[in-house]
Amino acid sequence: MLNPVIANMLIENRHHFMISADMVATVSENNPLSHAFLVLTKVRYAKIPVLDHDSKFKGLISLPMITETMLGLDHMSFNSLDTMTVKDVMQTEVATIDDPYDLENVLHLLVDNPFIPVVQDGYFTGIVTRREVMKGINNIGHNIDKNFPQFTIQVQHPDD
Numbered sequence: 588m589l590n591p592v593i594a595n596m597l598i599e600n601r602h603h604f605m606i607s608a609d610m611v612a613t614v615s616e617n618n619p620l621s622h623a624f625l626v627l628t629k630v631r632y633a634k635i636p637v638l639d640h641d642s643k644f645k646g647l648i649s650l651p652m653i654t655e656t657m658l659g660l661d662h663m664s665f666n667s668l669d670t671m672t673v674k675d676v677m678q679t680e681v682a683t684i685d686d687p688y689d690l691e692n693v694l695h696l697l698v699d700n701p702f703i704p705v706v707q708d709g710y711f712t713g714i715v716t717r718r719e720v721m722k723g724i725n726n727i728g729h730n731i732d733k734n735f736p737q738f739t740i741q742v743q744h745p746d747d
């Protein structure tokens with residue numbers, strides 16, 4: 588189990604720990620690939636969540652998943668962007684969490700994933716990103732001695 592003191596410091600800025608769904612760029616599973624292509628190009632995120640019309644989480648989509656469909660043997664075709672939809676190419680095997688503050692699980696999953704979708708009863712409620720967790724770790728690194736003076740070390744000066 589993660590040490591509760593470390594866990595508390597990690598989520599001290601609880602307010603920012605999870606990025607709520609309304610702040611996350613998403614596409615619908617029924618959008619044409621051309622729309623997802625535009626969104627991904629504009630937001631500049633590598634991968635974004637895919638939802639259905641009820642805001643239920645369905646998967647993730649990235650630009651390479653789309654451009655793969657454009658590759659012919661010796662040329663690129665844009666036809667697939669209008670004839671195929673997001674659900675035709677999205678990644679459906681995705682690690683999700685239902686409790687963003689289950690830090691043991693969050694830290695474990697963030698080793699291999701830059702972000703984890705938070706899904707509660709099938710509904711997409713936000714993401715936890717490696718970036719926000721790194722801020723928490725930065726906070727621990729800089730402030731642990733303020734909470735716990737025993738973590739302070741006396742630096743010996745060479746002339747002493």
Ligand code: AMP
Nearest residue numbers: 610611612632633634701702716717718
């Ligand atoms: P970061 O740790 O902020 O670099 O985010 C890691 C990944 O999380 C990004 O590459 C995106 O795939 C995803 N992500 C972060 N913030 C958002 C957002 N507001 N909307 C959609 N995806 C995001």
